[in-house]
Structures are given as structure tokens and as C-alpha cells.
Amino acid sequence: MSMVIITINGKEFSAKTGEMVVDVARKNGIYIPTLCNMEGVIPQGSCRICTCLIDGRTMAACTTPVSHRMNVETNNAELEKIRTTIVELLFAEGNHYCPTCERSGNCDLQALAYRFNVLVSQFKQIFPTRNVDAKNPKILIDHNRCIQCKRCIRRMGGSGKPAWFSFKDRGHKVKVNIDHELTADFTDEMAQKAMDTCPVGAILKKEKGFDVPIGRRKYDTEPIGTEIEKEGAKL
Amino acid sequence: MDNHKSQKSFVADGNHCSCDCSSLHTILAKYDNDSSRLMDILIAVQEKAGCIQEKAVKEIAKALNLSKVDVEQTLSFYHFFSDGAKADYAVYLNDSVVAEMMGREDIAKTFEEEVGVTFGKISEDGKIGLFNTSCIGMNDQEPAAIINQRVFTKLTPEKVRKIVIEMKNGKSIDDIVGSNVENNIKKQGPILTKDIEVGEGLKKAVEMKPETLIEEVRQSNLRGRGGAGFPTAMKWKFCREAAGDKHFVMCNADEGEPGTFKDRVILTERPEMVFEGMAIAGYAIGAEEGILYLRYEYKYMQSFLENVLQEMRSKKLLGENIFGKFNFDIRIQFGGGAYVCGEESALIESAEGKRGEPRDRPPFPVVKGYMQQPTSVNNVETLSAVVKIINKGAKWYRSLGTIDSTGTKLMSISGDCEKPGVYEMEWGFTVNDILQMVGAKDVQAVQIGGPSGNCVNPAQFNRKVAYEDLSTGGAIIIIGKERDLLKDVVLNFTNFFIEESCGSCVPCRAMTVQYRNRLEKILRGNGVAKDIEAMLEWEKVMKTNRCGLGHSAANPILTTIQNFRELYDAKLQKDTDYVSEFNLEAAVQESCKAAGRQPNLGGE
Numbered sequence: 020m021s022m023v024i025i026t027i028n029g030k031e032f033s034a035k036t037g038e039m040v041v042d043v044a045r046k047n048g049i050y051i052p053t054l055c056n057m058e059g060v061i062p063q064g065s066c067r068i069c070t071c072l073i074d075g076r077t078m079a080a081c082t083t084p085v086s087h088r089m090n091v092e093t094n095n096a097e098l099e100k101i102r103t104t105i106v107e108l109l110f111a112e113g114n115h116y117c118p119t120c121e122r123s124g125n126c127d128l129q130a131l132a133y134r135f136n137v138l139v140s141q142f143k144q145i146f147p148t149r150n151v152d153a154k155n156p157k158i159l160i161d162h163n164r165c166i167q168c169k170r171c172i173r174r175m176g177g178s179g180k181p182a183w184f185s186f187k188d189r190g191h192k193v194k195v196n197i198d199h200e201l202t203a204d205f206t207d208e209m210a211q212k213a214m215d216t217c218p219v220g221a222i223l224k225k226e227k228g229f230d231v232p233i234g235r236r237k238y239d240t241e242p243i244g245t246e247i248e249k250e251g252a253k254l
Numbered sequence: 255m256d257n258h259k260s261q262k263s264f265v266a267d268g269n270h271c272s273c274d275c276s277s278l279h280t281i282l283a284k285y286d287n288d289s290s291r292l293m294d295i296l297i298a299v300q301e302k303a304g305c306i307q308e309k310a311v312k313e314i315a316k317a318l319n320l321s322k323v324d325v326e327q328t329l330s331f332y333h334f335f336s337d338g339a340k341a342d343y344a345v346y347l348n349d350s351v352v353a354e355m356m357g358r359e360d361i362a363k364t365f366e367e368e369v370g371v372t373f374g375k376i377s378e379d380g381k382i383g384l385f386n387t388s389c390i391g392m393n394d395q396e397p398a399a400i401i402n403q404r405v406f407t408k409l410t411p412e413k414v415r416k417i418v419i420e421m422k423n424g425k426s427i428d429d430i431v432g433s434n435v436e437n438n439i440k441k442q443g444p445i446l447t448k449d450i451e452v453g454e455g456l457k458k459a460v461e462m463k464p465e466t467l468i469e470e471v472r473q474s475n476l477r478g479r480g481g482a483g484f485p486t487a488m489k490w491k492f493c494r495e496a497a498g499d500k501h502f503v504m505c506n507a508d509e510g511e512p513g514t515f516k517d518r519v520i521l522t523e524r525p526e527m528v529f530e531g532m533a534i535a536g537y538a539i540g541a542e543e544g545i546l547y548l549r550y551e552y553k554y555m556q557s558f559l560e561n562v563l564q565e566m567r568s569k570k571l572l573g574e575n576i577f578g579k580f581n582f583d584i585r586i587q588f589g590g591g592a593y594v595c596g597e598e599s600a601l602i603e604s605a606e607g608k609r610g611e612p613r614d615r616p617p618f619p620v621v622k623g624y625m626q627q628p629t630s631v632n633n634v635e636t637l638s639a640v641v642k643i644i645n646k647g648a649k650w651y652r653s654l655g656t657i658d659s660t661g662t663k664l665m666s667i668s669g670d671c672e673k674p675g676v677y678e679m680e681w682g683f684t685v686n687d688i689l690q691m692v693g694a695k696d697v698q699a700v701q702i703g704g705p706s707g708n709c710v711n712p713a714q715f716n717r718k719v720a721y722e723d724l725s726t727g728g729a730i731i732i733i734g735k736e737r738d739l740l741k742d743v744v745l746n747f748t749n750f751f752i753e754e755s756c757g758s759c760v761p762c763r764a765m766t767v768q769y770r771n772r773l774e775k776i777l778r779g780n781g782v783a784k785d786i787e788a789m790l791e792w793e794k795v796m797k798t799n800r801c802g803l804g805h806s807a808a809n810p811i812l813t814t815i816q817n818f819r820e821l822y823d824a825k826l827q828k829d830t831d832y833v834s835e836f837n838l839e840a841a842v843q844e845s846c847k848a849a850g851r852q853p854n855l856g857g858e
Contacts, residue, residue: 064614065758067798077798082614097794104795108764141788142768167757180289181321186609186757187330189592191767193757198323 023087028094034085041069041080044093048251050244051093052102052134054127054218055168056081066109066168068102068131077101103135111142112191114149114163115219121228122220124236128166129219130243154199157210158222165221167193174216175209176201195221277302278310282317289318290625292328292607296335297550297588301403304340311337331609331756332590333387334550341376341383343421345369347399350389350512351701351746352668352731356396364411368418382421388593388750389512390551393668393731394438394675403553404433435554437519441691443662443678444654445639452526453571455641459534460579464494467538471640473648475660480506480596480633481703481727482802486640489630493539493620496628501541503532504624504631506601507548510593511704512750513729516664517634518552519676524638525562526571529584531637533572534644536582539630544584547601550591559586593754597801598631599623600756611756612801635664635728655681659720663728667692669701670734685715688730696735699818704729705747706806709739711817739814740821741777747810748773755803761795762804768792769808780833781826786815 021036027044034043039062044051055066064082071080072092080091092098109115109128117123149162169186172195176183187196205213210224233239281298285291295314299306306314306329308322315325329335334346347353347362362384366372369382376383392398395407404427406417413432420430427433439446459467472487493501505528509517521528532544548555563584566572574581587605589595595604599613602624613619623629639661643651652660659681665688668674672693679687685700702708702719703726710717710724717723733743752766772789775781789811796808815822827833838855846853 062614063758064800066760067795067800068760070798079614079798079800084616101795101798104792105760105798108760108768108795111768112760112764143771145767166760167763169758180324181315181319182324182327183321185321185323185327187323187326188757189331189609190753190755190757191763193763196323196326198321201321 023085023089025085025087025089025091027091036085038085039081040071040073040078040083040085040089040091043085044080044091045247048247048249048254049093050247050251051080052131052244053081054131054166055170057170057174057216057218060170060174060216063169063173066105066166068105070098070101072098099135102131103137104141106131106135106137107140107142109166110137110140111144112147113166114146120164120220121223122164122217124231124233124239126220126238127218127243130238133238134242134244149194152197153225155197155202155205157205157207157225158213159225160195160197161221161223162194163221164219165195166219167195168218169195170216170218171195171213171222175213275313278313279317282314287317287319289320289324290607292318292320292325293332293587293590293604295607296325296329296332297590300335304342304344305336305338307338327609328607332550332592334591339376339383340380342381342424343401343427344383344385345399345401346385346387346390347373348388348390348392348396349386349746350393350396350750351743352393352513353389353396353398354742354746355669355737358397360411361397361399361409361414364414365418368415381424382418387551387591388754389510389514391509391515391518391549392435393513393515393666393729395436396668400551401430401433402427404428404430405435405551405554406430406432407434407436433554435518435522437522438675439519439523439678440667440673440675441677441679443680445635445642445662445664446520446524446678448524450642450645452530452566453569455527455645456530456533456537456571457577459537459644460577464538464540467534467644468494470648471538471643474643474651475648475658476636476639476643476651477659477721478633479635479639479663479727481511481706481725483721483725486632486636489620489632490535490538492618493628493630496621498627500543500625500627501536501539502624502627502629503535503539503541503544504598504601504605504629505532505544505546505634505637506596506598506631507546507552507634508589508596508601509634509727510549510596510754511706511727511729512747513666513668513701513704513731514727515666515668516676516728518555520634520638520664521548521552521555521559525559526566527638527641528634529563529566530571531632531640532584533576533582534640535630535632535637537580539628541630542581542583544582545605545624546584546586547595547605548586548588549595550589553588556586556588592756593750594756594801594803597803600801601631602629609756611758612803614800633727656718656720656722658722663719663726665719665726665728665730667730667732669730669732670694670697670737671732679719681720682718684718685710685724688719689715689732692732694732694734697732698735698737699733699739699743699814701729701731701733701743702726704731705750705810706802707809707813709733709743709810709813709817714817739818740773740825744810744814745770745773745777748807751803751807751810755807759799759801759804762799762807765792765795766807769811773811775835776822776825778835779825779827780835781822782831782833783826784831786822786826790815 062081064079069080152160172184397409398407476486477483595610600610604610
């Protein structure tokens, strides 16, 4: 595999051809906020939170492969505003009540809101009517909290077909649809994997919760992205 | 506006789907149990049974080695598919801006009165269902509706009453009077003029080397006529040079941009030219297979187009060993009702039997397109122009239009004017030229390029229609002075984008709704100056969307803020920067009712 040189925030890095900008940045201790992206899962670029200035154009860092002499700017006031607005859009679009959610403190959406200092969404809440699907013996799907990132669709059951999870409908009515027949014999491990795949509290493992008390969870102690930035500081 | 565009949310009311297992298996066998032909399978079942119920979904999934949710994700994406309720006659009445201008409201009311149900519902006997649909490509003959794949245009309340009686009597759709589509070619230019024999362009093309052919097209400066304006020769060159087991030509006939109907006219009047253009493209890029992706709204053309293809095969203009040089054949792929499929990568996804969600780029379709193979997607009009360019030469083509916009453009013109229809014009004419030509008086605004384009004001009517000034895929909607531009046009267009977003990118899915809500707040008289500032600011977020639909979904609002700011300003509350729309009385009503108490808002 051939190597290329790219510039991120004024510094030069070498990267493998075909690698995505967001991964190259992460490896080099530069945090680009993401939500629909997950390491090791085929990227799809739907939340647009990782939007960066790439060669002067706004592009999703998770779906843009590096190329030789590419110039990436990962953050500035305008990009931060775009990211903040997207987080606000997601809060207004669904029904997110952090204090009662099992994922509070471990939730990527909530953590991004804290990182961007979102105290209240600039958008009026939509308050959509959505349901909770508890048919599966091991997991429950709370559509109120779903942000349609498709991580479960892409990661669970392999990337091929037949799919366990998929989208249904389109536009603002789009929702995750679980194949109850194929997932009927979910093991505890699969249920845990599904829950860990979800960046918010839309997929929860049944009969288990609040193992780690609120206040001592992942993002309770330090903002999202700190891990990556700490690594960067060592480099 | 009522957004019941799909039948999905309706209960079956005991109308059971009638696709029996044997006919389902015939359909599946016809498509070799191939999951990439899922669209064709769903269309066939829908047409056979009137809906695609759970039982059929399960059978299809089993045969194609898919899961139930795999089938459902495609099925639920397209608004002409129904997963539950079924009507013998499904009436899809266009609810686009021009339909409204031409009296859709009366037509809808008459349908509702005569059928006895409101839009979004099916009559109790299961005979007639009434549904809204986005622009059906009949803007020059609105109000219009599609009933069981037949198009009924220029509807009047009397016509509607007759149609409903005949539907109630169970008459076959082909025997119901009034199904008629006019072509309305009002100005014929060099592309539409029939001055060469079918096959002449192709014959000349195969006499050249593919590289020479591409060079000739490059010399002509032809750019894609779907709206984006990408140089055609460059697309072909990239595609030809891309490595793959096979190459494909796809003709984009999904024209979903409200106000566009010129591709329908080309396909009805000069279908041979389109297919010939596809064959030339096939020769140029090294493809043996072509796919015409046709929007479902034009399903009525199917047998006509199939006959044309058959005729061309018998003349050896398609099939094997064309002019002793190459093999090329074409199949027709229908969509299922989704505007976003006009975006080339979404079109490819759809043709592969999937949801019409645009792909991430790179890779571009010329490198990895249909079935992950190099694919050139070209518009109907682009491919037609190619035939004439090869026949008459690039130099001739360059003599038409302007330096940056060579050749001609087919314009679909509709709205408040005397002579709506298709006009073939040399690029470089002004908006005023159009208005004069079509007999438009007292014009308030002109929508150039459909909802995703630009709404221009009278001070801009001397601007040129060309890639270098007002670029367009050809839809021109003329809006008269008597119209309420923000409510009748901008709100309608914004609702259109909400409905047609694929739902993948957050800003497109969620921001379009917020734009609509903010516009409605202004229309209610509760807007403030900050609302306008916010809507302008949000544009930056819209520009992060993956595809062209997402980039332009706010254009109806953004271009009218730019060009008709006074209309917004007139509705804003002055001297305040916040208007609470909170109504305490309404908010407590429900809980008061539950508690059996009277609201006591005075606090006494």
C-alpha cells in the first residue's frame, strides 16, 4: 500500500492511501467529532458532524479518503458552529430526556452537546410520536432516542445480507427496523454488542442497567475526544 | 399542507391483498430470484395485487435470500408502493405549485365529495383511494392525476365526477374517458427537429474510434442537461478509462424536479434519438448494456417505449454486432416514486433494487457505478444532443448558444402564462425573452430551475439563462402578481423537500423541517428579524449535506429572502426580538379536561 503526505491543521502526517481523514487524524492524536462513524465499521457520512475543510471545501472527514498533499482543517469557529447546530437539530428532532436515560454519561450525543456547550437547542422541539419496541427478548429499541446513524444497521449481523437491522420509510419519517425473526435468538453477547454499537440510548440491553452509577461514567469525568487529544499531546 | 403521500399508514380495512403464490413465483422466476431486481419485483407485485402485504414480503425475502427488513427498506422508500391497504383505483393527484395554481383545490374537493373520503384514505368498499403526489411532469396541463398508471390531465370538476362514476362502475382504466397527455412542443429547435434518419448518428459514431468520438463531443462543449452541467465528454473519458469487468450507460429519465417535463416530451416524440444516444455513449465508453431509468409517473409509456426498442433491435440498431462494430442493448428500469433518485448515485442504488440513497463520493459512478462497475449516467436531453452533434459536427453545435453554454436547451415552461409547453431555445436568452414568448403578463417572480433553483424578481428579468448566469435543468415556473409567493410557492416547495429527502443526512432530514416551521411562524405573523438571520445562517449547515438535494433544499427560502426580502419584512413583528407562540389556555386544556376542572388563568 502506498503512502501519502497530508497536512492536518498545518502539520504534515503520512498516511496510507485509502485511509479516511478521520482515522488518520485520530491516529495522530487529532480529535474530529463524530457520531455516525465507528472505528472498524464501514463509514457512511450521514450525521455530517465530522465536516472539515478539506482542500478548502466542506467535506465529511469519515468518508473522504486521503490523497497526496491534501490539506485538512479540522476546526474553526464556523465548523464548530455547524457541528453545534447539527447536535441541536438532533435534540429537537427526537425525544431526548437525559436524566432518565440509562446511557446518560455514556452517550455520544449528550457528550457532544457538553463539548459544544449546548445548554438549550436553538430549535423548537418537534416532540414526535415514536414508540418503544420491546419484542426482542434481549434488547429494547427506544425509537424516541434514535438518531438514525445506522451504526446498528452497518455493524450488526455483518455488513452483508440478510440484514438484521435496516431503515424503513424516508425523510423525517425514517426509522430503524429490526428483523424480529432473525434476531429472536440473540445471545447476551449480541445484545451487549448492539447496545455498545448505539451511540445513544436507543438500543438497551434488557434486565440490566446502571451498573456504573451516574457521575462515574465515561463522559462524566472528561469531555468526549479527550482520550484522543491526550494521545496527541504525547506525540 | 397535508403530507399523506404514501399509503403506508393506512389500515387494510379487510381488503386483502390478492397476489396469490403462483403469480408471485412467476414474477420471482421472471427476475431469476435476483435481489438486484427487487424494484421490478415490487412493481410487478404492486400492479398485480394493488399492494405488497407482509405475506408477499416474506415470500420475496425468502426467494431472494434477503431478510424481511431488507425488502421493507426498499418497499417503504418509494411512495407508489403500498404495504397494506389496497384500492382498485389509486388516484394520485399532483399537489405541486402549478397544480395548485391551476385549480387543484376544487379538483381535490370534488374527488373527496364524489368518493366520500378525504385524501390519504381509501373508500370503505376498497374501490377508490385518494392520495397526494409530487409533481408528475404534467405542469403544462394541470390539474392532473395518475390513476392506475394512466394520466388524466386538465381535470375539471365535471371530468372528475365522470371519472369517479366510471370507477365506481368498475370500468377498466383504459376505457375511462379523459386519459390524455399532450406534448405541447411550442418551439422546435435543432435537437427536436427531425432532419436525420434514425441510426444515422450511430452509423457515423461507429466509423470513428471511441477516443475520436469522445474528442468530438468534447469539442462541442456539451454539458449535462439534467442541471448540474458536468461536461459530457469528460464523464465519458473518465468512464472509458476506468477499469471494470463491464461498463454501463444509464439514461436518467427520472425528471422529478417540479416543473420539468421536457424529458417526457423527448421520450414521446423522439424516443429513437434517446436510445441511439445511449448506444453512441455505449460505444464511446465501451459498454454493452444500457439502462433507461424512467420515473414511475411515466409508467404509461412502457409499452410504447418497449415497441420502439423492439423496432430498433429488428433494424439492427440495437442488439448484437451493430454496424459490425459492437453489441449494445437497453432495458427499462422503473422507479417507484422518489425525487432523490434523479441524483445519479441514488438512481444507481435504486436500479440495484435498493433505497434511493445517494452514495458517498469518491468513488464517483464513472469509476464505481451500477454493480460497482464504471457507469456513465446521462440525461435524456444530453443523449439526444449527442446524436445531432455526431451527425452535424461539433463546430455546428458550437455555433449555437453562447461560448460557455453551447447548443440549445429544452425549457419546460409552466405557471401563469398563455402558452405553457416545451420550448427549445439557444442558450443565452433572457428571462424577459421567455416571458414575451409564452405570453406572461403581470409577473411577480420566475422560478428558474424548479424548487432547487432560483426565484428571481422583475429587476433580474434581463438576466441570461445560461450556465454562466442563471443555470437550469430547464424548469421555468412563472408566478403572477396575484399569488402569495411565500405561502403558495415557497412553503409548497419546502414541504416538497421535506417529503423527498432520503432521510440519511441529518441537516437535510431535520433542517428542512425546521426551515418549514420557521417559515410558518413568519407566515402566522409571529416572525422577527432574528428568524431571517437564523435561516440565512443555517445555509452553511445545509451545504454539508451529501448530495445536491440536500444542498439545495433550502433554496426556495434562501433565494426568496435574497430576492423578495420585502415580502418577509412585511410579515415580521417590529421592535421586538422574541414572540412567544405559547398559548397557556390551549396548553392546559387537555389536562383540565382530564381533571374535570375549568382553566383558571387569571390566577384568582
